[in-house]
Amino acid sequence: MNSKGLRAGVYVDVENIARNGGRGMRFDTLRQYATRDGADAIRLNAYLAFDEERAHRDFDYRARATRYHFALRDVGFKVIEKPVQWYANEDGARVSKANSDLDLAVDMLLQSAKLDRVVLVSGDGDFVQVVRALQNMGCRVELIGFQNVSYDLRCESDVFVSGYLIPGLLPVPLKPVTPAPARPPAWGEAGSRVRGTCYHYNAEKGFGFLRYLSRLGDLTVTDTRDPDSPYREAFFHRSQCPPNLELGVLPNRDMVFDFLLVPGREGKMEANELTLVANYGPHLRPPQAQVNWSAPASDSRVGRGTGPRPAVTTEGGEPERAAPAPPRTVEAAAPPPPPPSLTPQWGRTGLDEPPPGGGRPT
Numbered sequence: 396m397n398s399k400g401l402r403a404g405v406y407v408d409v410e411n412i413a414r415n416g417g418r419g420m421r422f423d424t425l426r427q428y429a430t431r432d433g434a435d436a437i438r439l440n441a442y443l444a445f446d447e448e449r450a451h452r453d454f455d456y457r458a459r460a461t462r463y464h465f466a467l468r469d470v471g472f473k474v475i476e477k478p479v480q481w482y483a484n485e486d487g488a489r490v491s492k493a494n495s496d497l498d499l500a501v502d503m504l505l506q507s508a509k510l511d512r513v514v515l516v517s518g519d520g521d522f523v524q525v526v527r528a529l530q531n532m533g534c535r536v537e538l539i540g541f542q543n544v545s546y547d548l549r550c551e552s553d554v555f556v557s558g559y560l561i562p563g564l565l566p567v568p569l570k571p572v573t574p575a576p577a578r579p580p581a582w583g584e585a586g587s588r589v590r591g592t593c594y595h596y597n598a599e600k601g602f603g604f605l606r607y608l609s610r611l612g613d614l615t616v617t618d619t620r621d622p623d624s625p626y627r628e629a630f631f632h633r634s635q636c637p638p639n640l641e642l643g644v645l646p647n648r649d650m651v652f653d654f655l656l657v658p659g660r661e662g663k664m665e666a667n668e669l670t671l672v673a674n675y676g677p678h679l680r681p682p683q684a685q686v687n688w689s690a691p692a693s694d695s696r697v698g699r700g701t702g703p704r705p706a707v708t709t710e711g712g713e714p715e716r717a718a719p720a721p722p723r724t725v726e727a728a729a730p731p732p733p734p735p736s737l738t739p740q741w742g743r744t745g746l747d748e749p750p751p752g753g754g755r756p757t
Contacts, residue, residue, distance in 0.1 A: 403429045404438035404510040406499055407472075408517035415518055416541030416673070417558060417565065423470040424563045425539075429514045431611040438506050439472040442495035446479040475502075500525045507532050514538075515552070520545030526552055541565070542673055549675075554614065559590045559651045559673055562608055567653065583609040583627065583656070585664070590653050590672060591629070596645035601633040603645060605652060605666050629666040630659055636669050649676035 405425060412420060422441070430436050450457040464474045477495040496519060503513060507529050515522060518540040526536045526548065538544075538552035541559060549555040558564050562582040567589070580587040591607030605628065606617070612625030619628045631654070633642055644650070651673040652666075659665035 401432070401434035401511045402437045402509060403434040403512040403514065404503070404506060405429045405436065405440065405472075405514045406438075406503055406516065407441045408495065408499060408515075408519060409441050409443035410495065411517045411519050412541060412558075415543045417516075419566050420516075420558065421564055421566075422467055422472055424561065425514075425516065426470060426472075428539075428561055428564065428611055429512070432613065434512060436471065437509055438502075439470075440475055440499070440502060441467050441472045442475045442477065442499050444479050444495070445476040448479070475499075496521055504528060507534050510534055512537065516540070516558075518542070518544035518548065520548050523547050523551050539564075544675065546675075556614065557590075557651050557673060557675070559653075560592070560608055562589070562610060583607075585656055585658050588653055588655050590651055591666075592648045592651060593631075593646045594628075594648065596642070598642065598645075603631055603633075604628045605631055605654065605669075627664065629654070629656060629664040631666040631669060635667050637671055640669075640671065644676075647676065650674050 407422075407425070426436055426439060429439075445460060446456070450460065464476075467474050475495065475498060477498065499517075500522065503515070503525060507513065511534065513529055513534045513536045515526070515536060516539045523545070526538075529536050530553070535553050536551075538548060538555045539558050539561070540549075540555070541557070544555070567582075567587075582589055589607045591605040593603055594606045596603030606619065606626050607629065608614075608625050609627040610625045613623065614625065616624040617626055618624055619626050635654075636642065650671060653670045653672045654666040655668045656664045657667050
């Protein structure tokens with residue numbers, strides 16, 4: 396048992412995350428995140444669909460599924476298969492069904508007595524009531540998702556962390572260079588591409604700062620000046636932003652940017668070639684409302700203000716320090732997005748191919 400005595404459980408809705416931006420997720424990195432402060436991994440469960448009917452007639456499908464399942468087991472995950480069932484709908488067409496939500500929810504509830512921290516990897520709003528039940532039993536629930544993450548589920552969890560922000564959890568496309576380096580730059584090093592959020596932007600002078608995780612640690616220490624903080628910051632100029640980005644929405648922590656780290660002044664990092672990879676803001680609005688991309692993200696719940704969020708605050712609501720760096724001029728315009736030929740550097744234990752469930756479960 397670790398010195399803190401923390402017991403962690405990880406529950407991954409594989410089908411959900413694969414359909415919503417999590418293809419290629421590294422399960423070994425996910426385990427490191429769950430045990431980041433010395434916690435013990437008591438339960439590591441991955442729930443996915445498996446088409447037994449197809450496996451009997453498709454050797455390639457069966458071989459890929461077997462390799463994938465053993466890759467998960469190699470890093471300590473238990474694979475819970477949900478058999479795909481086929482039905483004929485009212486039009487006579489064959490449709491598949493393989494929903495693991497109930498299995499996942501029941502396991503979390505039954506196993507929660509032995510856990511202190513539950514890491515749920517999904518974006519499905521059906522888990523809201525389960526999260527409440529786990530919290531009432533004394534568990535801390537941490538949510539990880541990529542795209543299409545339920546707003547209610549985000550609010551109900553003790554903490555929501557975009558999977559795009561966790562170092563190494565999702566492969567980042569790398570541009571080929573000549574000559575090729577001895578090793579690709581690690582996340583957070585100069586020349587690497589990382590993901591972060593904009594916590595400060597000076598609209599008058601056209602510059603701001605992005606905050607990103609440089610390592611796993613205490614996520615509540617958000618002040619980048621604190622040596623114990625896992626966060627670092629990078630200066631950016633508006634000329635490095637995507638050409639179609641409405642700068643009036645910045646700063647905005649609902650928007651996750653991918654960017655290239657380059658050396659800057661006084662040993663600091665600068666962010667170039669910004670691209671938007673996720674925007675959780677539109678999910679705050681009612682379904683019938685039309686998204687206005689030119690307006691700041693707002694909270695649509697009754698009793699909440701609909702204006703822009705405070706410009707400079709920390710995650711805990713504490714005032715944040717002003718940007719220390721002076722404005723600077725960047726002559727180069729933002730480059731075009733990478734060509735389609737660039738391929739991510741997938742990891743061995745990533746979802747580097749569609750889950751072997753065969754089709755989208757309903």
